[in-house]
Amino acid sequence: MDDREQGYDLSTGQGLIACPRCDALHVEEEMDPGETARCIRCASVLAKPRDGAFAQLIALSFTSMVLLVGAVFFPFLEVSTMGFGNASSLFDVALAFAEGVLLPLVLAVLAMIIGLPIARAFLLVYTLAPLAQGRAPYRHAARAFRWSEIMRPWSMAEIFVIGTAVALVKVAGLATVQLGPAFWAFCALIFVNLASRAFMCQTSIWDAIEDAGLRTEFDDASRPEAGG
Numbered sequence: 001m002d003d004r005e006q007g008y009d010l011s012t013g014q015g016l017i018a019c020p021r022c023d024a025l026h027v028e029e030e031m032d033p034g035e036t037a038r039c040i041r042c043a044s045v046l047a048k049p050r051d052g053a054f055a056q057l058i059a060l061s062f063t064s065m066v067l068l069v070g071a072v073f074f075p076f077l078e079v080s081t082m083g084f085g086n087a088s089s090l091f092d093v094a095l096a097f098a099e100g101v102l103l104p105l106v107l108a109v110l111a112m113i114i115g116l117p118i119a120r121a122f123l124l125v126y127t128l129a130p131l132a133q134g135r136a137p138y139r140h141a142a143r144a145f146r147w148s149e150i151m152r153p154w155s156m157a158e159i160f161v162i163g164t165a166v167a168l169v170k171v172a173g174l175a176t177v178q179l180g181p182a183f184w185a186f187c188a189l190i191f192v193n194l195a196s197r198a199f200m201c202q203t204s205i206w207d208a209i210e211d212a213g214l215r216t217e218f219d220d221a222s223r224p225e226a227g228g
Helices: 053-073 090-096 103-132 141-154 157-171 181-199 202-211
Strands: 016-018 025-027 045-047 077-081 084-088 176-179
Touching: 045 202, 053 090, 053 103, 053 181, 053 202, 084 090, 090 103, 103 141, 103 157, 103 202, 141 202, 157 176, 157 181
Parallel strands: none
Antiparallel strands: 016 025, 077 084, 077 176
16 A cells, blocks of 8 residues: 555655654544654654743743843842852953953854743744734745754753852852842743643644644755754
8 A cells, every 4th residue: 555545654754753762654644632752762752742832932932031131231149249240241251351362162152042932932832823813924934943853952051050050159158149030030941841842732833833834844945054
């Protein structure tokens, strides 16, 4: 029997879902909200559609952007010793190292902990805003969502908070350290990201984009070049 008659096409992958962990192929089926599809080999979650998930993801993305902007300009911590104290924000730290050999490192750190999370949140809003309203997605929605998924492992706000906490344990013995609003904004961002991952169903988003008639597979024009 031809593959197309069975509802999938092995040559293009249409109608198939690949497990993100073990790459096992599964035939895609329609799912109702609240159902969960798992890999038959490793039991990883393949799809978990939810009612109103697109609107919730948009709200969480806006929350992330607000928290990140506040984390840049509000005081991150205040260090005081022998009656002298100094409060600084991430923006102040970036300005302090704006010259010299540390400038590339400062820019890289800011890009990882601030730039990439904001860019990813914006790409998610760009992708999901029309879909949440029942309208056709924007022209570049597939590419925007693909790049938001590529950025996800490189958004390191959580790692930054853990590293800061470890450093503060060592500094606490030398001076009095008070955590500022920006630190707590990063802590809140961790929970926002966890909530976003709980509501995220990549399969549902790709299906919504495909149902609108947009191409979701790579072509020569949209495939990122290696090392570029």
